[in-house]
Amino acid sequence: MDWHLLVFFAGLFVVVEGLGGAGLPDQIYHHLRGLFGASVASQAWNLAWFSGLGSNLFSNVPFVLVAAKWIHNFTQPELMWKVMALATTFAGNLTILGSVANIIVIESARRHVEVGFWDYARFGIPVSILTTVIGMVILLLLG
Numbered sequence: 001m002d003w004h005l006l007v008f009f010a011g012l013f014v015v016v017e018g019l020g021g022a023g024l025p026d027q028i029y030h031h032l033r034g035l036f037g038a039s040v041a042s043q044a045w046n047l048a049w050f051s052g053l054g055s056n057l058f059s060n061v062p063f064v065l066v067a068a069k070w071i072h073n074f075t076q077p078e079l080m081w082k083v084m085a086l087a088t089t090f091a092g093n094l095t096i097l098g099s100v101a102n103i104i105v106i107e108s109a110r111r112h113v114e115v116g117f118w119d120y121a122r123f124g125i126p127v128s129i130l131t132t133v134i135g136m137v138i139l140l141l142l143g
Helices: 003-021 024-036 040-058 060-073 077-091 100-109 117-142
Strands: none
Touching: 003 024, 003 060, 003 100, 024 040, 024 060, 040 060, 040 077, 040 117, 060 077, 077 117
């Protein structure tokens, strides 16, 4: 692994801790809580899609570190932990940025093959959507 990836990964934790210390996760949740809905099903689906998008904007590890502070606010926190675990894991497949592991693999492969954003996304997007929907249906039926 290259040193700059280690610095990048360490930097994610520093930034997330700084955001948490500044109270930003709570502020974000208070602005967004109405979007999640009131019923368990709407909260679950909306948290899943929000987690998927957040994981790809910020990568799944830092997103989970921030959004984990919101879980106690939901109607069924235990279920929402499962939803976040499922959604952020599957969201890691959506784009290269969805997971730090993807970034590491793409960076390591660069010496052998160039994988662009859209090269990855044309498979990652449909796989992520399909697995998230199927996973959520199973989770909600069994949960």
